[in-house]
Amino acid sequence: MSTHTAIAITGIGKVEEIQLPTPTPGPGEVLIKIAYGALIPPDAYMVDLGFFIQEYPVVLGFSISGTIAQVGEGIDDLKVGDRIIAYSYLDRKSKATQQYCVQPRTVVGKIPDSLPLEGAGSIPDNLVTAFYTVFNQLGLPSPSFSPTSPPAKADEPILVYGAGSSAAQYAIQLLHAAGYNKVVATASPHNHEAVKALGANAVFDYRSPTLTQDIAKFVGGNGKIKLVVDAISNEVTLKIVSDIVDEEGVVALLLPIKKGNTLSADKKEDLLLEVPTEGNPFAPSVKIIGVRTFFYQQDEYLKENLMPKIIPDLLEKNIVQPNRVRLLDQGSLLERVEEGLDLFRENKVSGEKVVVKIDH
Template sequence: MSPQQKALVIPKKQGNFELSSRSIPSPGAGQLLVKIQSAALNPVDYKIRDAGLFVTHYPAVVGTDIAGIVEELGEGVVNFRKGDRVLAHGKFTNDFAGFQQYTLTDASFSAKIPSSESFDSAATVPLGLDTALVGLYGDQLGAGITPPWTESVGESKTPIVILGGSSSVGSYKLVKDYGATHFFDRNLSGKQLLAAISKVTDAPIELVYDAISLPETQSVAWELLANNGTLVLTLPASVKEDEGKGRKVIQTFASPHAPQNNELCQSSWAMVEKWLSEGTIRPNKYEVLPNGLEGVIGGLERMKLGQVSGTKLVAHPQETQ
């Protein structure tokens, strides 16, 4: 019998989360087995449960933000060693999910955690970072901007508007220390926001990244967007593309495991350790939940009720009783 671990599972479609046990998987070629020390929560985790999205087999384990210790290496892995501290972007497959004590990760979408970061801080990075990167730089699932780390790119004077700066995704693009130049009140209407923006730039707004993507924020984004501009969303569109003005809408999907994102995300994940070490990217603020995996249940409920803002909730699977 395979060694067992504790896991938080959705037992059936739209069922309630519950603690269970399952076998610890073994890594295949190009994979790592990671003992999870910290797993961060995301809204998609409760949306999968509520709507039955992305998951087809039950009981299901979810969770995509992972940080832990390499326990075992699969064939062909040369850039990691047993005992390395790593962060990784999981996927919607039980053996690769975060709400359990051990998981497999794809070495291409894993990175060493620099000594300056903890497991908790590192766990806040993967999904938010990839959603920001794919939304901006993805050719098919994003705005198609040339990634600045892949070639020498001059400073752009083209304004980009980010809606939702306190979201985890928005935090990677709208923190003043990172180079954001202007901030605006989230409660302004589309017309008021456009008037405020026009005071600081007369350039047309050709790209809006709506990191919240609720109908009301999409409506504001649509009013801001210039002819032939692009609106990037993290949720399905409630606005309709208009042929007359040539504006288009892209719903990004940030999984590095999606074929459309493989090349981009392999190049970015190769840089994650360096970016974290140098402070080019910075983890989110976080709050540690009590009671290991059991704490995830209450944490997701708080997120669903809108009681969490500007902070990632993090659980410690090894503390599960």
């Protein structure tokens, strides 16, 4: 049996290079030769805290780009050599920090030849998260992305809090392309111009002591916003969002919720999957949705269409652009992965996606 190199968590705080059997794709699956894999903060939570881990070893990474190496039975729309992206959220054999992986067809999408594989590696997990959050969890209708067919509530203000994050950047692009014209965002000042270029109609400094008042002035009316995506979801952002959201509003929190004021966590107990009853800053009438992107495949339409059809079409038509990439391509594969994990531990990622080149 052939094997390949993988970077895996082998215990709390332990990341090592290991060899894994290279799987053969079954019916409805493809084998992918991975070119690039992206890392996100939950990868660091998994390494350092054992977050969401049932057994070891665990390969890292929820997002990949590469080429089709083998096609399983029943797949007639992909072939060997096709350039693809995949949302690699399933078990060990599907994850990103390894030379080969197997994926079901439903999480794989072809990409245009014009899109570099390193940029493509930034796309799947956070674009899936953004689409699912905005057009499923938040309740907005499925978009046509046609300028001649604007949505019914095109003038509804929508807040995307934490626009320096990858998922938030995709959410802004999707909302803009769908025809919403009051997309409000918060970000660090050095990211403001980039966020506006993505389609935000107004961007505010999240550190400003007058943030709530500034947003209220822009929104007008009662100064409140009914639809909010919190892409940071920590104790501080929840409090700020609670001051901005309308009493009859909906808030989508990208899980997990972090204690404190950063994306990092010191212990597993600092990562929550729901707003705690004690200290909940929201009015009882506000609808709170904890977004678990993995659940998007429970929606049959999204399962069959989002990665295989909708996202490839968005990329082909240049409706969505990849995140700015922090490419890690120096040293060994293990050293690259460890460098990426350190960036999250030290809160050094803003406005970009950490993408690791995979050795072959």
